[in-house]
Amino acid sequence: MLVFSSFLIGYILSQFFRSFLAVIAPELAVELSLDPQALATMQTAWILGFTVMQFPVGWALDTIGPKKTVTTTMLAAILGAALFARANSALELDIALALVGIGCSAIYMGAIFVMGRIYSAKRFALLCSWLIGLGSAGNLLAASPLSWAATAIGWRNAMSLMAFITLLATALLFLTIRDPKKSESTRHDGFLSGIWTVLKIRALWPILPLTAISYAVLIAERGLWAGPYLSNVHALGPVDRGNGLLVMAAAMSLGAMVYGPLDHWLGTNQWIVATGTAITAVCFLYLGLGNPSTSLAILTLSILGASGLTYGVLMAHGRSFVPDHLLGRGLTLMNILFIGGAGIVQPISGAVMNQMKSLPVAEGYATLHFYFGVSLIVALAIYVFSKDVVRTRNEPS
Numbered sequence: 001m002l003v004f005s006s007f008l009i010g011y012i013l014s015q016f017f018r019s020f021l022a023v024i025a026p027e028l029a030v031e032l033s034l035d036p037q038a039l040a041t042m043q044t045a046w047i048l049g050f051t052v053m054q055f056p057v058g059w060a061l062d063t064i065g066p067k068k069t070v071t072t073t074m075l076a077a078i079l080g081a082a083l084f085a086r087a088n089s090a091l092e093l094d095i096a097l098a099l100v101g102i103g104c105s106a107i108y109m110g111a112i113f114v115m116g117r118i119y120s121a122k123r124f125a126l127l128c129s130w131l132i133g134l135g136s137a138g139n140l141l142a143a144s145p146l147s148w149a150a151t152a153i154g155w156r157n158a159m160s161l162m163a164f165i166t167l168l169a170t171a172l173l174f175l176t177i178r179d180p181k182k183s184e185s186t187r188h189d190g191f192l193s194g195i196w197t198v199l200k201i202r203a204l205w206p207i208l209p210l211t212a213i214s215y216a217v218l219i220a221e222r223g224l225w226a227g228p229y230l231s232n233v234h235a236l237g238p239v240d241r242g243n244g245l246l247v248m249a250a251a252m253s254l255g256a257m258v259y260g261p262l263d264h265w266l267g268t269n270q271w272i273v274a275t276g277t278a279i280t281a282v283c284f285l286y287l288g289l290g291n292p293s294t295s296l297a298i299l300t301l302s303i304l305g306a307s308g309l310t311y312g313v314l315m316a317h318g319r320s321f322v323p324d325h326l327l328g329r330g331l332t333l334m335n336i337l338f339i340g341g342a343g344i345v346q347p348i349s350g351a352v353m354n355q356m357k358s359l360p361v362a363e364g365y366a367t368l369h370f371y372f373g374v375s376l377i378v379a380l381a382i383y384v385f386s387k388d389v390v391r392t393r394n395e396p397s
Helices: 002-019 021-032 036-052 054-063 066-086 090-104 107-118 121-135 137-141 144-153 155-176 191-199 202-232 238-266 270-289 294-308 311-319 324-355 361-383
Strands: none
Touching: 002 036, 002 066, 002 090, 002 107, 002 121, 002 137, 002 155, 002 202, 021 036, 021 090, 021 144, 021 155, 021 202, 021 238, 036 054, 036 090, 036 202, 036 324, 054 066, 054 107, 054 324, 066 090, 066 107, 066 155, 107 121, 107 324, 121 137, 121 238, 121 311, 137 144, 137 238, 144 155, 144 238, 191 324, 202 238, 202 270, 202 294, 202 311, 202 324, 202 361, 238 270, 238 294, 238 311, 270 294, 270 311, 270 361, 311 324, 324 361
């Protein structure tokens, strides 16, 4: 439990860094004269730094081990957070967030690599979902607490504090991580050949489109657009906006916590993911086609947050088809689609919002939400043809 707790602290920070921008985006836009495209590019910089590291991280986990891989990369997050606190231009913010993305790239993968090597597939889904659910406390920190801190001491001082906390978390992980025994087959698969072997697993193919879309639209909403939406459409100030995002973040955390036991109780990955995705799509379509009040908008954001965080169960579904000696590269292939999909969706969403600047602001956000809902439906239509992995409740853990 000590190792899980240490990884959990690191993952809380990772969740904070991927979602804090939505809370302070309006203030950044005013102070540094940033347009929607610049805000989307900043978030994309984090995603780009995170994504380009995924395959090297997967190879390093298989060959070097999680201890050195995780703690070395986290040094970049410390540097990036410190640079963000002192940035005075969009370029400096982009560089800072790219460094933070690199620093966060191995935290979750290191945790599920360790759990994937130690625990059965049944226990793996539960722990993945609980790590995400509890780790979503980072989203809670990047809501009202960040709003309060930014109001009290300024967003720059708040980010300096986060750099120091990340330093402490890195030291804790260095002291607690123990590398699991390496698979005997690892030496037979090089970096590129291992990736190619994973890509040839046909059972993964119908899973991959939803992997690329489901988390992408959710993190685009929570990490970038939900804050401006509540500010520009519903006229909420910083603290009220933060409170709204706090409710959404709490719902995301609760949803992820529930998904793990559902996998255990129902013995299926596919239909849990399919049901959650369908609910999320309906919520996005409601935001796109309806005209909700502020309370209904926050409620809808909370429902889509709770239902949409299928990350852990979807990861477990894909893990079922990956051999142990390629586990690091197999998991990072899926993770690069989770995060890489967001890296594609977010700049596209920024371009869409820029194109609609001449329209009423509410209409622009409605169109964006409608597109998010439709993209989920398309990916879900492919996913339902995937092979399910059915397990019984009395299967050994």
